[in-house]
Amino acid sequence: MGFKSLFSSKKMLALSAAFLLFGTNVLMAQDAATGAAADAAKPNVWLGAAYYVLLFVIVCFVVGIVGKILRVYDLTQQIQNKKAINWDNVMGALCLIFLIVGGYGAYWSLTVQGSMILPVSASEHGVKIDEMFWTTTVLTLIVFVITQILLFTFLFRYRYNAKRRAHFLPHDNTIEKVWTIAPAIVLTILVIFGFFTWQKITNSTDAKGEHSLNIDITGHQFAWELRYPGADDKLGKTNYKLVSGVNKVGVDFKDKSAYDDLQVDTMYLPVGKTVRLNIHAQDVIHSVYMPHFRVQLNAVPGLPTYFKFKPTMTTAAMRREVGDPAFEYLVYCNKICGGAHYNMKKVVRVVEETEYQAWLAQQKPYLTDQIKKDLKYAVVKPAETQNRLALNN
Amino acid sequence: MSTLAVQDHGAVHHGEDHGHHHHDTFLTKYIFSQDHKMIAKQFLVTGITMAFIAMILSILFRIQLAYPDKAFPLMETLLGRFAPGGRLDSNFYLALVTIHGTIMVFFVLTAGLSGTFSNLLIPLQLGARDMASPFMNMLSYWFFFAASVVMLSSFLVQKGPASGGWTIYPPLSALPKAMPGSGMGMTLWLISMVLFIASSLMGAINYVSTVLNMRTKGMDLWKMPLTIWAFFLTAILGILAFPVLVAGVVLLIFDRSFGTSFYLSEIVIGGSSVQPFEGGSPILFQHLFWFLGHPEVYIVIMPAMGISSEVMSVNSRKPIFGYHAMVYSLIGITVLSFIVWGHHMFVTGMNPFLGGVFMITTLIIAVPSAVKTFNWLATLWRGNIRFTAAMLFAIGMVSFFISGGLTGIFLGNAALDINLHDTYFVVAHFHLVMGSAAIFGMLAGVYHWFPKMYGRVMNEKLGYLHFWLTFIGAYLVFFPMHFMGLGGVPRRYYAFTEFVEWNKWLSVNVFITWAAIMAAVAQVAFAVNFIYSIFWGKRATQNPWQANTLEWTAPVEHVHGNWYGEIPTVYRWPYDYSKPGAEEDYIPQTVPLSQTMSSNVQHDFEDNPAGLDAYAKFTAAKKSSEEVK
Numbered sequence A: 001m002g003f004k005s006l007f008s009s010k011k012m013l014a015l016s017a018a019f020l021l022f023g024t025n026v027l028m029a030q031d032a033a034t035g036a037a038a039d040a041a042k043p044n045v046w047l048g049a050a051y052y053v054l055l056f057v058i059v060c061f062v063v064g065i066v067g068k069i070l071r072v073y074d075l076t077q078q079i080q081n082k083k084a085i086n087w088d089n090v091m092g093a094l095c096l097i098f099l100i101v102g103g104y105g106a107y108w109s110l111t112v113q114g115s116m117i118l119p120v121s122a123s124e125h126g127v128k129i130d131e132m133f134w135t136t137t138v139l140t141l142i143v144f145v146i147t148q149i150l151l152f153t154f155l156f157r158y159r160y161n162a163k164r165r166a167h168f169l170p171h172d173n174t175i176e177k178v179w180t181i182a183p184a185i186v187l188t189i190l191v192i193f194g195f196f197t198w199q200k201i202t203n204s205t206d207a208k209g210e211h212s213l214n215i216d217i218t219g220h221q222f223a224w225e226l227r228y229p230g231a232d233d234k235l236g237k238t239n240y241k242l243v244s245g246v247n248k249v250g251v252d253f254k255d256k257s258a259y260d261d262l263q264v265d266t267m268y269l270p271v272g273k274t275v276r277l278n279i280h281a282q283d284v285i286h287s288v289y290m291p292h293f294r295v296q297l298n299a300v301p302g303l304p305t306y307f308k309f310k311p312t313m314t315t316a317a318m319r320r321e322v323g324d325p326a327f328e329y330l331v332y333c334n335k336i337c338g339g340a341h342y343n344m345k346k347v348v349r350v351v352e353e354t355e356y357q358a359w360l361a362q363q364k365p366y367l368t369d370q371i372k373k374d375l376k377y378a379v380v381k382p383a384e385t386q387n388r389l390a391l392n393n
Numbered sequence B: 001m002s003t004l005a006v007q008d009h010g011a012v013h014h015g016e017d018h019g020h021h022h023h024d025t026f027l028t029k030y031i032f033s034q035d036h037k038m039i040a041k042q043f044l045v046t047g048i049t050m051a052f053i054a055m056i057l058s059i060l061f062r063i064q065l066a067y068p069d070k071a072f073p074l075m076e077t078l079l080g081r082f083a084p085g086g087r088l089d090s091n092f093y094l095a096l097v098t099i100h101g102t103i104m105v106f107f108v109l110t111a112g113l114s115g116t117f118s119n120l121l122i123p124l125q126l127g128a129r130d131m132a133s134p135f136m137n138m139l140s141y142w143f144f145f146a147a148s149v150v151m152l153s154s155f156l157v158q159k160g161p162a163s164g165g166w167t168i169y170p171p172l173s174a175l176p177k178a179m180p181g182s183g184m185g186m187t188l189w190l191i192s193m194v195l196f197i198a199s200s201l202m203g204a205i206n207y208v209s210t211v212l213n214m215r216t217k218g219m220d221l222w223k224m225p226l227t228i229w230a231f232f233l234t235a236i237l238g239i240l241a242f243p244v245l246v247a248g249v250v251l252l253i254f255d256r257s258f259g260t261s262f263y264l265s266e267i268v269i270g271g272s273s274v275q276p277f278e279g280g281s282p283i284l285f286q287h288l289f290w291f292l293g294h295p296e297v298y299i300v301i302m303p304a305m306g307i308s309s310e311v312m313s314v315n316s317r318k319p320i321f322g323y324h325a326m327v328y329s330l331i332g333i334t335v336l337s338f339i340v341w342g343h344h345m346f347v348t349g350m351n352p353f354l355g356g357v358f359m360i361t362t363l364i365i366a367v368p369s370a371v372k373t374f375n376w377l378a379t380l381w382r383g384n385i386r387f388t389a390a391m392l393f394a395i396g397m398v399s400f401f402i403s404g405g406l407t408g409i410f411l412g413n414a415a416l417d418i419n420l421h422d423t424y425f426v427v428a429h430f431h432l433v434m435g436s437a438a439i440f441g442m443l444a445g446v447y448h449w450f451p452k453m454y455g456r457v458m459n460e461k462l463g464y465l466h467f468w469l470t471f472i473g474a475y476l477v478f479f480p481m482h483f484m485g486l487g488g489v490p491r492r493y494y495a496f497t498e499f500v501e502w503n504k505w506l507s508v509n510v511f512i513t514w515a516a517i518m519a520a521v522a523q524v525a526f527a528v529n530f531i532y533s534i535f536w537g538k539r540a541t542q543n544p545w546q547a548n549t550l551e552w553t554a555p556v557e558h559v560h561g562n563w564y565g566e567i568p569t570v571y572r573w574p575y576d577y578s579k580p581g582a583e584e585d586y587i588p589q590t591v592p593l594s595q596t597m598s599s600n601v602q603h604d605f606e607d608n609p610a611g612l613d614a615y616a617k618f619t620a621a622k623k624s625s626e627e628v629k
């Protein structure tokens, strides 16, 4: 009986091999055909799918047959008064195998994919974040390894045995206290560490003598707009009601400090200088995400926010670091914002101060001729009183 | 305690014909049933169906992520305008992600899980004839069913289903012009959600009142199985948290349809169209959403924890280790889960000081989670572990909970979250700790209580196959995602082709997709097993797993009122497995202590002075007789 189904399973295997070859051939032929005659008759879209379905059916068949064989084997063993398959042993062993293979897999993943993660932080606060990240990683990995090893070795070690009885152990207050307090202590340390780092990162006042460069970044579907302060080092006010095709972020030119604001295309940052990104959104929530600088903050309509950080590595330095001469820092959008959310980038270039100044000198003022025309003579005669009158009309 | 009307009519002559109080027609028996066991099955089947649908959606978007440049003509045939030229539309991609998340979190892991097992087990494990309010229970299912239909129907509207992510943050979800899915699709999403919450509340109120009022004689709170504790606390969480989501959703409906500005302010669409909204705050919605949303993740995991605890205790033939600690940690999680919601909002621009506070509360909640994990491990230690399919899934649940819980410690740290928020690291975290762990808890429950639901057992070997493929598959899918997150790859991106620096992740994406396909295919083993076993499975004995809890004292065939004759009385806690001195390695809850003199311990008489006296006498007598010998 057993042999019979074994035989038929072999036949099935041969058949499935034939199917595999045949199917691949057909698929290949189809690919070639479509490649050759692009606009020829539409290829049958179901063919590929049918092939996979067929494969699947075959797999099911094989599984079913293996199941049958196991059953028959089990029964014959029983009839001959031999031991049937002990599934508890099989599963216990599988648990052990899973532990070993899975452990190796995790190690592989940690080393191979783990080496593809972000390079060193390119900002000052990011270094602290990274330190904390590695501390947390080490601690959690230790717990991960120990608990998973315990879990799967227990499963193997204490797999069912009809002759044995489990150890009746309803509770043990001492050990329970230990493993409540131990994680509590570890977490307290992490919290304190994290709390102060967080406070420091989000602390808003400029340190003494420090002056940060104010940059406005505004998100809208699906792009970022940048505005730099001009010679006066101040950004003019904005008002969302003034937003238009020409005045993209709605700068309010009643505010004189807006006259020299610059509209820029690439976010140039001088290395080693504190930057304050003022973050706005016009339509939906976006998120300014600059992973290389460990910077992220949402851009929320109606709720201007800001993030202060100090870039410490120039783009050139980072290119050397990652060994990629084409590397660019980027701003991504990291809050779902619509169909083109996946493509909302802005290049960031961190450069030396001199290069920064040279670049800055070439930037165009925000106040374009078109806007001037729209505002009529207000700007032509910038005397303050007249200006106000004009705009109030 | 058990004085409600339902109880009474069952107690008298619940013999062969119960036609004397009502006639079961097909309609009342299978469709508009008020019997908790049938309602449980309805929830289960609907939940599983929804799970398969959501799973297929996920395979669709995984294919897109693995082959962003490839056209699949079949997709156009199947999806029509949503996949022009055989390539998914980017808006439809977001719709898939959104509906996948919504269905999995709410329809499968909330209604499918709690709805099935609370309904099945609360009356059966507590010794009640039915739920406190069977009619409301029935309504609860039908509201859920209606919610499911409405949610799925959004695939039929012109512009497609809601696509703002399962968290539907406004303004994106509030402005129909912001994306196609925010039109009719979003309206349907909101309607569906309101129905869903109504269902959820009716269910939860029922569970709480049944647990509090309808326990059989002797079943005090500290004799309840951990499953019941978990369902009970889950229901309380639901009752307190879901109404807040209703508030959030209703205000969103107002903003969308009646021109209010609760969440909207200073909005310009398309670079020039100034909108009239003023003074609202998008952040307000996030507070309301996550005030539900965080408890919601525990609503999802706590039943899975309860089920796993029970299944692991039964199958390691050992009492659950630290029963009291398990209950207190559930209570701790319940309470704490209301004060951590801000950890989803660290980088929204919320006051940083608040972020600091939420970081502290968040890391506190990790402590009870850790305690539970250690207690599970201690339960296995020196057990006599039977590998039933249910047991394997319960173990898988523990493994996933550890792996996913640990990454919560990264995310709960506000400083680290700056760079991790909304990346694949978060996706990995919650799919392990919630997606995988809770699904495994649910599957453990299905395999374990299938005999109780259908009177037959599922095929164990197919269960093994299902377990290993799914377990390995889930790890293969979600483990690599951590590194993508650490590589700064954002979630909810339709394609990564716009960024050359991400080409290196393409092979990882292909790998994940194929692992996901394998895991999805493995579910066929489950579906086949489930359907086959309902009709042709091996017939179950009354107590197939030699378990202690009350449901296994009820007859295999379903009777209205659960037990013939009187409801059994409970004398002991549910975890007397392998008690030294006992004959069998289990002592059901219905066995009085007076019948198990040889195995009693001092501890059994904590609040029972008379019993303690008798016990002292017994041990004294035993001692003296031993001395005589």
Ligand code: HEM
Pocket (backbone or CB within 6 Å): B167, B297, B298, B300, B301, B343, B344, B362, B363, B365, B366, B369, B405, B406, B407, B408, B409, B411, B412, B413, B417, B420, B421, B422, B426, B429, B430, B433, B434, B435, B438
């Ligand atoms: C060990 C304790 C846990 C901690 C400290 C923790 C922490 C966090 C944090 C801070 C986030 C927000 C990450 C972000 O968006 O940047 C998060 C996300 C999430 N967590 Fe956990 N978590 C824990 C356990 C759980 C459990 C048990 C579940 C569910 C069963 C869960 C489900 C989720 C979900 C669904 C999200 C993502 C929501 C979304 O943005 O779509 N977490 N977790």
Ligand SMILES: [Cu+2]
Pocket (backbone or CB within 6 Å): A219, A220, A222, A285, A286, A287, A333, A334, A335, A336, A337, A341, A344
């Ligand atoms: Cu965006």
Ligand SMILES: [Cu+2]
Pocket (backbone or CB within 6 Å): B293, B294, B297, B340, B341, B343, B344
């Ligand atoms: Cu949370």
